[in-house]
Amino acid sequence: DIQMTQSPSTLSASVGDRVTITCRASQSISTWLAWYQQKPGKAPKLLMYKASTLESGVPSRFSGSGSGTEFTLTISNLQPDDFATYYCQQYNDYSFTFGPGTKVDIK
């Protein structure tokens, strides 16, 4: 199975900051990567798929990049609503795996 890692595990930031989360795959997954945002007690919300395609309705301050084994999610101009946990997920094969998550909290 493809293993996913994320760094950092926790990120402290302030409103207006630019933050970057890194996701790495144990083998190449081309651009078959999605990003989700999850708030406590809520279901995850799809932000991005195919590494860099923004889901409809997601603010343009979210952007994604990468291919192969290394990917990034960037949030520019961090907003109060963005404090949450972010997960990457590979879908290179039908053994979908998620990264362990990155919690973005308030500095």
Added chain:
Amino acid sequence: EAQLVESGGDLIQPGGSLRLSCAASGFTLSYYSMNWVRQAPGKGLEWISYISVRGDTIYYADSVKGRFTISRDNAKNSLVLQMTSLRADDTAVYFCAGGEAYFDKWGQGTLVTVSS
């Protein structure tokens, strides 16, 4: 508004069985491949099962293979997860999630607690 609603979560003893359901409203579930994803308390997300639109292709994570069965009833716009031989490490919130490979529709989740 498109919505998925899970039900069936409960407190169950180790070795027991439980049936989870997922009902769709506001959209036609039969147009979507569907999945179950779980989240243990305070932990990350774990995909556990996939079923294709027609139900003829099914995949499971190794952690549940042979114990869990996914099925769907397109006529009833619903998805089912039959769980047997439950273990303490199956304790989690179980989400149904729509999508072929990434998941753009999610239910609110149902809690399964496996404990004596």
